[in-house]
Amino acid sequence: MEQPLAETLRRLRAHGGERDLNCRDLAGETALPEDVVEALLKGEEPPAASVEERVCARIRTLRDAHLERTGKRASDLVAEVVAALDISDVWARKLLNGQKLPNVPLLHSLAKFFKVEGGEAFFTDPPADALNRVLQSRLQKYEAPATDPVQALMQRYGVVAADLRHHSALTPEQLETLLAGVIKSVMPIEGDTPR
Template sequence: MELPLPETLRRLRAHTEEPDLNPQELAAETALPVDTVRALLRGETLPPDTVDQRVCWRVKTLADAYLVQNEKRTGDLVAAVAERLGISEVWARKLLKGEKVPSVTFLRGLVDFFEVDGGEAFFTAPASEALNRVLQNRLRKYETPMADPVQVLMERYGVVAADLRHHGSMTPEQLETLLAGVIRSVMPTEGDAPR
């Protein structure tokens, strides 16, 4: 069950201080204005908005951030989105400038293009829900830490997936020792020169 934003904030603040509540970082993750994030963190109620306003703002925000992060020109982004969505560049430019509301089909394409978490709800959810989704992900790392030593090691060493065929044939400690040794053996050390 999803917690309401005030409860998520209360519980998160009990575990951490500012690093998980940085308004600029949260604004970037949610495609919300920094002032909106700050107001929500203070517990303020926001003025009502429409789904269309949210979608247009968040698409524009993502497009602007994409251009900065990828050092691309607007025309390059417009062409890429137009090709991905199968629309004209004129229509793509209007979408990316926040002047037109994308259809559900185009919204799904934008989710894929910008690789956002949360699907279409990333664009359509009210600001409090969008912020709450991100904060709950942060809260989970404190309240439901990984207990599986294999998963912990895989995360520590950047391993994406593994299939251990002999389930239960080793104790967790033996498995951790084995995997740590294998991973260390293939990881370059600081003194190794690139070949």
């Protein structure tokens, strides 16, 4: 990390970024328990845990969040992991239950499967580093806002990517027409009275 968590927090608060410090949201993004996130935000040290304990706990947390978000059964998730990671049913079940520690290639595959930022480090980083990684991206919104208006809108509304300019989805002229229409729809026309 470029700077310690305490400095990231100080700078976020200086920009009025308190809304970016919601314990529940941050716990979901980091796969850390809420009480650990709360302790870190207060400047306290969370209870020590080994790398193995962190990895297993974060995999379980991702499993639970995935099941809650998708409404799937645990057996469905196990089947998806078996197919995606090319491992046995027994190994997948123990892995998702936090009973087995994955090797590095498997950890890499799990990061891809669950689409987590940070790759293997998402699972292995100490809690302060995991939280700092998430808060750094939020701090970036304040300190280095996007200069491209389309990119700024995408960031504002949480759009990760849009493929409007490639693969003949829209020609540059069509994109310009689309954006002009959006802008005109929200900007008052000179001489018009507001409705």
